[in-house]
Amino acid sequence: MNSEDVQDYERQCDSKLNQESRTIMMMYERERNFFIIHTSSFIILIMVLPILTGADNPMLRAKAKNVGDINKELKSLVKDMEETMTKADGVGLAAPQVGKSIRLCIARIEDTVTILINPVITKRSDKKVIDQEGCLSLPGVWVDVARACDIQLTYSDLKGKTQERQLSGFSARVVQHEIDHLNGILIVDHANVTMQPTTTQPTES
Numbered sequence: 270m271n272s273e274d275v276q277d278y279e280r281q282c283d284s285k286l287n288q289e290s291r292t293i294m295m296m297y298e299r300e301r302n303f304f305i306i307h308t309s310s311f312i313i314l315i316m317v318l319p320i321l322t323g324a325d326n327p328m329l330r331a332k333a334k335n336v337g338d339i340n341k342e343l344k345s346l347v348k349d350m351e352e353t354m355t356k357a358d359g360v361g362l363a364a365p366q367v368g369k370s371i372r373l374c375i376a377r378i379e380d381t382v383t384i385l386i387n388p389v390i391t392k393r394s395d396k397k398v399i400d401q402e403g404c405l406s407l408p409g410v411w412v413d414v415a416r417a418c419d420i421q422l423t424y425s426d427l428k429g430k431t432q433e434r435q436l437s438g439f440s441a442r443v444v445q446h447e448i449d450h451l452n453g454i455l456i457v458d459h460a461n462v463t464m465q466p467t468t469t470q471p472t473e474s
C-alpha cells in the first residue's frame with residue numbers, strides 16, 4: 270500500500286465516518302505489522318507482539334497474577350494479542366507468551382476468538398484423549414498431551430461479566446493448553462505421556 274493509497278483510504282474513511290459515526294473501519298499494512306483503526310474520535314494502533322520462546326524462559330514459567338481492572342491498557346493488549354495470534358496462525362495465545370504475567374488468554378472456540386480473563390476450569394471429565402500439540406513458544410516441538418475431553422469453564426469477558434461454558438474436544442484442549450500457560454506449564458511438561466509406542470498403538474483422536 271503506497272502513500273497515495275493510504276491518503277485515498279483515509280479520505281474514504283473520513284467520508285464514511287461522517288455518515289456513520291459509530292462505524293469502525295480498519296486500514297492495515299501487514300508488512301509493517303500494525304493496524305490502524307479509525308473510529309469517530311480516535312485512532313488506535315494494533316501491534317503484532319513478539320512471542321517469547323524457550324522452555325526455560327522465566328516469564329513462561331511464572332504463575333500469572335489475576336487481572337484486576339479491565340481498563341484501556343488491557344483492552345489494547347487483547348487487540349494486540351488477537352493480531353499476534355492471527356499473524357502467527359495460532360489457535361490460542363496467553364498473556365505470558367507476550368511478556369505479561371497476568372491471567373488473560375485468548376482462544377479460538379468454535380471459530381470465534383474468545384477472550385478469557387481470570388479463567389478457571391471448574392470441572393474436568395475423567396475421560397481423557399491424547400493428541401499432538403504444538404506451542405507458539407516452542408517452535409518445532411510437538412508433544413502428545415492427554416487432556417480432559419470435556420471441561421466446564423468460568424471466566425470474565427471484556428465487559429467484566431462472568432461467563433460459564435461447557436467445552437468439548439478441540440476447544441477444550443486449546444483452553445486447557447492456554448490455562449496451563451497461566452500456571453507456568455508448557456507442553457514439554459506433559460512429555461511423559463509420549464512413552465506409549467505410538468507406531469504400534471494408534472493415538473486416540
Ligand SMILES: [Zn+2]
Nearest residue numbers: 403404405406
Ligand atoms: Zn502454548
